[in-house]
Amino acid sequence: RPDAQQWVPAGVGLDELRQAAPSCRGCELWEPATQVVFSVGEPTARIAFVGEQPGDQEDRQGKPFVGPAGQLLDRALAEAGIDREDAYVTNSVKHFRFTQSAPGKRRIHQTPDRVHIEACRPWLAAELAVIDPEVVVCLGATAAKALLGPSFRVTKSRGQLFPRLVADETDSGAVQNGFLMATIHPSAVLRAGTGSSDPEQAREEAYAGLVADLRVAAGALA
Template structure:
């Protein structure tokens, strides 16, 4: 029997995985049900839920303690993360590790991931082949949400740290504003969710700040809210 075809003349299965043929991007068809973290990571390597996979070197999945009480969620992989295939291995990751340790949170006892699993970038005229970070759109954030949901469901953390505006919007909705809601224990707006979110700036913002020390101390202060919450009976 011939494969079912729509107005575009493509088989239904092909249309499902071609983001240019869909009104909405989504990774949902690529997320295996009942998978553990290792199986999720393997499946994510083949994700074609949005066009970002076309230019990125590889999918950058989460890493860390699978039994972590704290999950840290960033925006997307950067240049070094895209090349190495691991989250937060560049300069921002070094800032974050130092801030966690100073706040009283053992970095080795956390799990870290990103709201978007592929590096989105562009090139500036006259800058050669250097890849310049571009923020993911709400459509791309939404497309990648099934991967984040699956990770959080398996790890079942007590607290989630949203590192920056993109992570905050992925977890709390498009109305989230990091400048207004950072450093607070915020409920996850999903039925049955038991964990809370603490939002703060992305560690890369420390590196871009005019006053790096003040920005860094603000990051540490927000992370101390997490450490204090973990220590409560």
């Protein structure tokens, strides 16, 4: 299966990765999207947040987590004591996947399939290798599948720290370098009230759960 690998320059820094991303044709998602949405954050960031894919606002603005989910994430980060300057924010899939009944109609978010996650993973691997953060936080199931494996269940294992394994430069083995964690996606917090008898209460509980998990991640920073 084709993937992004041939468009990902090897041995380069973050700026070069960002410059190369618009040319990617690793899967079909580039075509209907407005633009690639890469990441925000400095190469020195100590904590990385990995979402699912850009949403409607992100696709228009070219930046991750600038829409409603991003606003909720910003609030939760502040509450968990995580400095935005310390944070690198990216997505598992770099183009917006959506359906649209006709041109000009509302674009409806479609969850990326496993093929899109796999196709786009070379970008995620390359950027995380450059940033080399102490802690990587997967926001939701898509990021958790990309980084913790297809059988990972966020509902079961959220808020737990797992060793982040990276290739050892001196032999062919792997060494632990910091931690990986998964938590609920900010969009799931926004949806949490739907269908409940007390939507406000359900949303507040979901939000508190996100903040609690983010505090665990913050506590894992050296």
